[in-house]
Amino acid sequence: VDHILELASAEADNTDAAFAAFDKDGDGVVTKDEIATVMRSLGQTATDEEIQDMVDAVDADGNGAIDKAEFASSVVDTDVNHEDSEAV
Numbered sequence: 001v002d003h004i005l006e007l008a009s010a011e012a013d014n015t016d017a018a019f020a021a022f023d024k025d026g027d028g029v030v031t032k033d034e035i036a037t038v039m040r041s042l043g044q045t046a047t048d049e050e051i052q053d054m055v056d057a058v059d060a061d062g063n064g065a066i067d068k069a070e071f072a073s074s075v076v077d078t079d080v081n082h083e084d085s086e087a088v
Helices: 002-011 015-022 032-041 048-058 068-087
Strands: none
Touching (some): 015 032, 015 068, 032 048
């Protein structure tokens, strides 16, 4: 999950733009299929199980999709963890 979110963050100036890059149909949530589409467009591959694990890691409310708040929280967590690892 961290790798994909870092890629999205690097390509977007803000969280809304990054979320929109994943939310292909504009319905306000990111699904497994949308994650797979973005990954393929970035030359990445993952199994259905790996993508489900990514969703599960971020999906705080357990509805099977990632909403904007969950996405934003993950981006912030990724940025903090990345900064922590650089400090070591």
